[in-house]
Amino acid sequence: MNLNNLENLKSEMQNLGFKKELVEKMEQNMKANVPEFTLKDQVAGHKGQVDMNLYFKQSGQSENYYLNKYDVSLNEGKPLEPGQQYLVISPSETPGKNNVWKRENVAEAIEVFKKHTGNAELAVGKDAAHKTKLATMEEGKINYVDKDFGRTFRNPPLPQTIWVERGKGFTASQSINLIEGRAVYREDMLTQGGLPYKAWMKLDLDGPRDRHMNFNMNQYHDPSYGFNLKEVLDKFNIKELETPKEREKLEAQLKNGDRPTITVEKNGEQVKLHVEAVPRYSQLNMFAANGRPEKREQFLKEASQNKVISKANSKEKGHSASQGMGI
Known part of the structure; x- marks a missing residue:
């Protein structure tokens, strides 16, 4: 095992925000000289459980390993509890015995279950005795x-492939936020010609998947698109904006695609x-x-509320005028 390669991969995985346990599993597989392996993880999101698969492959020309991609899929059903797995159970050729296939990914478990041609059961639990x-x-x-x-069961979650190049790409938390439908801000994007640019990135979850069965990515370039996070935040009475440190933290969380907690006043309390940020x-x-969902207008500062009301009144007057011109 090449120790420099191991240290580089450890650094890449840490920078991408993967768990320490996954880094340890990667090292175990490299020590065992497994030519190709997949590491799995499950993370609780706001909309369900996100399943992750990390793909490692050894070079054909050296003993070095590479992480070129991983995928994420959102299971909006009930998430697995600690220690639980999906179980596919079917009778074995030995009387009174069962075959049990264990999976942590619900889509994989459903696929294994559907491939059976005899009697089978799909369950969830710690083991076949507790399911x-x-x-x-x-x-x-x-x-x-x-x-x-x-x-x-009818519509198992499909994965979204996230490409990685030498440890650079969307981090684990950013990918989770993307598959849950939120936008992520990237400062390190490159055009096909190699020119750097900044943009908010959001998966088009309502559109068709491409020929690789991935969602397409919508981009809202900064500053040309016109979404200024600082200016939008300044329209609202948010307590965290009162101190520079808390504001910086909030902006960083929103740019990461997170759904952070804020403090506002409602009905005097x-x-x-x-x-969450909506750059579109x-x-x-x-x-x-x-x-x-909460109506954001109720948390606007007074000056911003007046602008919204004024804009609404102008639209109403224009609508009335157009009706009066009707024949």
Whole structure:
């Protein structure tokens, strides 16, 4: 094992924000000289569980390993509890015995289950003795799917490939935010001609996937697109903006695509909300702790509220005038 290669990969994984446990598993596989291996992780997001697969491959010309890509997929169903796995159980050729396939990724578990041609069960739990049934089949025909699991079973989450070049690319947290539909700010983008630029990046989750089954990426260039995060934040009465350190932290979180907590006043009381950047509309979205959207206009500063009201009145007058011209 090339120790320089190991140290470089450790540094790359740390810079990309992957867990220490994954770094340790990578080292174990490299020491065992496994030519190609995949590391898996699950992270709880705001909208569900995000499954991650990291792909490592040894060079054909040397003993060096490379991490050129990883993928993320969002499972909007119930996330796995600590120690749990998806289980595919089917009778073995030995009477009274069962075959059990264990998977941490729900899409992979569903795929294994559907490939069976006899009797099988898809479950979730710590082991076959402590499980909750999700689906069953008899003689290759599916005869039961748990109601709460039905949507996930019919439409398993598809992965989004995230490319990495020498440890540079979207970090783990940024990729999670992207697959959950939030925008991420990058200062290190390059055109095909090698020219640097800055932009907010957002997956087009409502559009079709490309020929590689990935979502396309929308880009909102900075400053040409016109979304200025600082100016948008200044329109709102947000307590964290009162101190430079807290403001810097909030801006960094929003640029990372996070949904950080802010403090605002509602009905005379201070309340905590979650906020996210929406560069496409040069706005912010705000949410209560339970995920319910909040009307951002109620948290605008007085001057900004007057501008919004004035703009609305102008639109209303224009609408009335156009109606009066009708024949």
